[in-house]
Amino acid sequence: MRNPMDNWRKSSYSGPGDGNECVEIANSPSHVGVRDTKAPTRATLIFPAEAFTPFIEALKATR
Structure with a gap:
C-alpha cells in the first residue's frame, strides 16, 4: 500500500x-x-489535518 504522504505536490x-x-x-x-x-x-x-487551515491563515495574517 502506498503512503499518502508520498504524494507531494508543489504550490501553484x-x-x-x-x-x-x-x-x-x-x-x-x-x-x-x-x-x-x-x-x-x-x-x-x-500537521493534524484540522490544524493546517489555521496554520495557513496565521501565515497569511503576518504578511
Missing part, C-alpha cells in the same frame, strides 16, 4: 522554471505534510 506559486522557490504539500485523511521544495529530504512539518 512555486515560481518560474522548475519551481524550486516554494514549498510542497502532501496530505492524508488525518495529516498534512509540508516540506521545502529545494530540500525535500530534509525536515518535514506534519
Whole structure:
C-alpha cells in the first residue's frame, strides 16, 4: 500500500522554471505534510489535518 504522504505536490506559486522557490504539500485523511521544495529530504512539518487551515491563515495574517 502506498503512503499518502508520498504524494507531494508543489504550490501553484512555486515560481518560474522548475519551481524550486516554494514549498510542497502532501496530505492524508488525518495529516498534512509540508516540506521545502529545494530540500525535500530534509525536515518535514506534519500537521493534524484540522490544524493546517489555521496554520495557513496565521501565515497569511503576518504578511
